[in-house]
Amino acid sequence: MSDTVSEKPAGGPDEAVMGRLSRLDRFLPVWIVIAMAVGLVLGRTWSDLTDALDSFTVGSVSVPIAIGLLVMMFPVLAKVRYSETRRVTGDRRLLGASLVMNWLVGPALMFALAWLLLPDLPEYRTGLIIVGLARCIAMVLIWNDLACGDREAAAVLVAINSVFQVVAFAALGWFYLQTLPGWLGLSTTSADFSVRAITASVLVFLGIPLVAGFATRTIGERAKGRDWYEGTFLPRLGPWALYGLLFTIVLLFALQGDAVTSNPLDVVRIAIPLLAYFGITFGLGMLIGRRLGLGYAKTATLAFTAAGNNFELAIAVAIGTFGVTSGQALAGVVGPLIEVPVLVGLVYVSLWARRFFPQTEGVRP
Numbered sequence: 001m002s003d004t005v006s007e008k009p010a011g012g013p014d015e016a017v018m019g020r021l022s023r024l025d026r027f028l029p030v031w032i033v034i035a036m037a038v039g040l041v042l043g044r045t046w047s048d049l050t051d052a053l054d055s056f057t058v059g060s061v062s063v064p065i066a067i068g069l070l071v072m073m074f075p076v077l078a079k080v081r082y083s084e085t086r087r088v089t090g091d092r093r094l095l096g097a098s099l100v101m102n103w104l105v106g107p108a109l110m111f112a113l114a115w116l117l118l119p120d121l122p123e124y125r126t127g128l129i130i131v132g133l134a135r136c137i138a139m140v141l142i143w144n145d146l147a148c149g150d151r152e153a154a155a156v157l158v159a160i161n162s163v164f165q166v167v168a169f170a171a172l173g174w175f176y177l178q179t180l181p182g183w184l185g186l187s188t189t190s191a192d193f194s195v196r197a198i199t200a201s202v203l204v205f206l207g208i209p210l211v212a213g214f215a216t217r218t219i220g221e222r223a224k225g226r227d228w229y230e231g232t233f234l235p236r237l238g239p240w241a242l243y244g245l246l247f248t249i250v251l252l253f254a255l256q257g258d259a260v261t262s263n264p265l266d267v268v269r270i271a272i273p274l275l276a277y278f279g280i281t282f283g284l285g286m287l288i289g290r291r292l293g294l295g296y297a298k299t300a301t302l303a304f305t306a307a308g309n310n311f312e313l314a315i316a317v318a319i320g321t322f323g324v325t326s327g328q329a330l331a332g333v334v335g336p337l338i339e340v341p342v343l344v345g346l347v348y349v350s351l352w353a354r355r356f357f358p359q360t361e362g363v364r365p
Contacts, residue, residue, distance in 0.1 A: 039253025077213025127331025
C-alpha cells in the first residue's frame with residue numbers, strides 16, 4: 001500500500017481508498033477463507049503434520065508461527081516513520097484512552113462475557129479470560145494498516161502494550177481468576193503464569209521486527225532518500241506482510257484444525273462471547289476516539305489495538321499452564337480463528353465509518 005493522501009467530500013463513500021487497494025488487499029477475505037480451508041484440510045489429512053510442526057519449538061515459541069508473524073510484521077514496521085512517533089507520545093488523549101481500553105475495559109469485558117455466556121464451562125471460561133488479558137502486539141498492525149490507521153500511533157501503542165504485558169499480565173491473571181471471582185462469590189481458578197514465556201513472546205513477536213523495521217528505514221533513507229524508500233522499496237516489500245499473514249493462518253488451522261472440527265458445538269459456544277467482545281470493544285474504541293476528536297486515523301488505531309489480542313501468548317500460557325489437550329488451550333486456539341475473519345470484516349466497517357469523521361486530515365492508505 002502506498003503512502004498517498006486521500007481527500008474526499010465529507011459524508012461521501014470511501015471509494016478512493018478502496019480503489020487504490022491492490023488486488024491482494026481488496027480480496028483479502030477471499031484469501032483468508034482459502035488459507036483457513038487449506039489449513040483445515042492439511043490438519044485433517046496429514047496426521048503427522050502437527051507433531052512435525054510442534055517439534056520446531058524454542059521454549060514456548062512455535063518457530064513456524066514465529067516465522068510467519070515476523071514476515072507479516074516486518075513490512076508494516078518498515079513503513080513506520082519513526083521520526084514522527086514523538087507527536088503520538090505527546091497526545092495524552094490517545095495514550096490515556098488506549099491504556100483504559102486495553103488494560104481496564106478489555107480484560108473486564110472478557111471476564112464479564114465469559115461468565116455470562118459460559119457459566120457451565122469453567123475451562124473454556126478461563127481460556128477466554130486469558131485471551132482477554134493478552135493484548136495485541138503483532139497482527140493488529142496489519143488490520144490498522146489496511147484500515148488506513150495511523151502507523152506511528154500503532155507502533156507506539158503496541159510498544160506500550162508490550163511493556164504492560166510483561167509487568168501486568170501475571171497480576172491481572174491472578175486478579176481475574178482468583179481475586180475478583182472470590183469477591184463476587186464465584187468459583188476461582190489457580191494458574192501460574194510464566195514471566196519468561198510472556199517476555200519471550202514480546203521480544204520475539206515485537207522486538208525483532210521492530211528493530212528490523214527501524215534499521216531498514218534508517219539505512220534505506222540514508223542510502224537512497226525517503227522518496228525512493230517510500231515510492232520504490234516499500235511497494236515491493238508491502239505484499240510480504242499479507243503473505244506472512246496467510247502463511248500464519250494456514251499453520252494455525254493446520255495445527256488446531258482437528259481439535260476445532262472435532263468439537264464444533266464447543267467452538268460455537270466459545271465463539272459467541274468472542275464475537276461480542278470484538279464487536280463491543282471495536283465499537284467503543286471508535287466512539288471514544290470520535291468523542292475525543294482524535295480524527296479518523298488515530299481513532300481506527302485506538303479501536304483495532306483495543307480489539308486485537310496476542311493469540312500466540314494466550315495459547316502458550318494456556319498450554320503451559322493447563323496442558324495441550326485442555327479446554328483452556330482450545331479456547332485460546334479458537335480466539336485467533338474467530339478474531340482473524342472478524343477483524344478483517346471490521347477493516348471494511350472502519351473504512352465505511354470514515355465518512356463520519358472530518359475529512360481535513362491526510363490518511364495514508
